[in-house]
Amino acid sequence: MPVRLKDLPRKRYGMPGNAACPGCPETMGLRYVKMALGDDVVLVIPAGCSSVIQGIAPKSGINFPILNIVFAAGAAAAAGMKAAFEALGRGDVKVVVWAGDGGTGDIGFQALSGAAERNDDILYICVDNEAYMNTGIQRSSLTPPGAWTTTTWTGKREPKKNVPLIMIAHDVPYVATASVGYPQDFIEKLRTAAKIRGFKYIHLHAPCPIGWRFDPGLTPKIAQLAVQTGLWPLYEYNQGKFRVSPFSRMYRRPEKRVPVIEYLKLQGRFRAALKNPELVKMIEAEVERMWRWIDALEKSLNPAEEARRITGT
């Protein structure tokens, strides 16, 4: 069901006193999570920017219950919490993991894969700012090719690990990509996921002004450009069915896409890459690679829609 802004709750979930940087996509995302899911939620947060954003104990700048946990254990701690709520007759409490790209695709990956395989009834959100920002911008497996980090001074040479696809391969009930640039789409997906029993995964693209080297006022614009260039397609895999989300559908056609260079040139992290045509080519190839996967998934996981598309009916 489409999300109407005027119907969203007015309650303040991100409070003054939180320790986020200007233009931080994580506080945006956290607000959307609570706006979408309401109050019957507990969050599990492994080490990362969001551990700090909460502010200094004994107070918190985030207005909901949170269990912070060691880096590698987000999914496991959440699985345990959910089991406890079920055992105590409170199965309606939603347990949500809010983890960074390192906590998801690197150090937390084993626990994530384990919880997905067991189909634990949790919602796992990866808030992907494409590097270890909290420790000072080090490369993760989800850093895109070409990106400068403090451990890849001339630009990362390897592709970005495609975690959402890996999660689809776990055959869990729900996987989606989202972006802080498209809050309605994200909120809709959160609400869809919340209604499903079992393991749900949402991968939220979250441009970081500090780590990506752009003006803090541009966070939503950069996030939207990632979608408009086709680099970060929004899609949804819901109980066996795959579909590209409305905001990304037009970018299926390469001629509709914004040139990748428009996205790169706004970010200081690609300054070195922009001088290296090979790296730029590698980034452009990422777009093609991404959409090849999407085509393949649509064809194999949604044959009826694919047939309609081909016949134009």
Added chain:
Amino acid sequence: MPVLTLTGNYAVAHAVKLARVKVIAAYPITPQTTIVEKLSEMVEKGELDAKMIRVESEHSALAAVYGAASAGARAFTATSSHGLLYMHEVLWWAAGSRIPLVMAVVTRAIGPPWNIHVDHQDVMDQRDTGWIIAVAQENQEVLDLTLQAFRISEDPRVYLPVIVALDGFILSHTTAPVEVPEQREVDEWLPPRRQPYVIAPETSIVMGNIAPDEEYYMMRLSMQKAMGEAKRVAEEVDAEYGKVFGRSYGGLVECHRCEDADYYIVITGSWAGDAKEAADRVREQAGVRVGVARVRYIRPWPHERLREILGNAKGVIVFDRAVSFGAKGQLFTDTAASLYDYKVSMRGVIAGLGGVDVPAEDMIPVIMDFVEKVEEQGFVYEPSYWLLPPKYR
């Protein structure tokens, strides 16, 4: 009270069932595995109303039961050796959160080389984490300690997690008669779960966000104070348990023939049984009055109790089944620190690593050699005496 023939591991499982644990998470590792197998069977047969999470690693096992306990459920896990080391950071996190939890550790050597047999290196490695660490000597005590662990951990004066250690194979896989209390009796004795806070939607509690250094320091101090309280609580619980179920073990330290002893063996775990036999035989054969102070809690360290017992000794011989490389056996170090102002002769024996068997007849010559040296020289201090395996002696 029915008497069953149980391995140490099954004794753990029976205690966990009697404690009405709600969430269990564990990962297989020898020699812990049969605990989880038995608990899985109990859950699947409907004998135990609990959620069983078959996790993909020990790190996740402890994180999962910690999450469950934070949400208000009585929770349990078990592991050994490398599994315990893999959990290490989560041990710190759980204790620092002051969340009551119980874990069985079936003690086992650490590789390399691979070795599945008993020693205490794994559990000794957790001494600084803020977990209470109790060590059993035999299977009945395994069951009793596991039940008591829930009571101690959930006591508001304590609110720290508890490890119950039992020796790999010697206890874990060896059957012995074990009196298993009736569910009704345990329900009356073990109060409903208590914990300092619960993470749930209505609480708005944030656990573990960044704290100022001064607050952090004070939280660490509160853990130390809770450990102090835990000494009293463990003694109380042991005594109360005795009144209800007929078995007490002397609190933090069990004494064997301490009344008139001149020399003492300090030891922990199943081989304390061998030490008691050695003490008896030395008394009988050589007329030397030897007693055994079996340390039942290596954390909190029973400093005051050991001073009472050992203060007037001529000599104390400590048997360690682990070592801190470059220093001494861990029991020795702590015992020596407790006796800092007494002029007591001491010998620290490091033996039985990797499961090398150390029967009473191997302990006796080391004890006698120490006694003779003390009698001859007046004062002896030998902090690390390596008792080699027989083929290397």
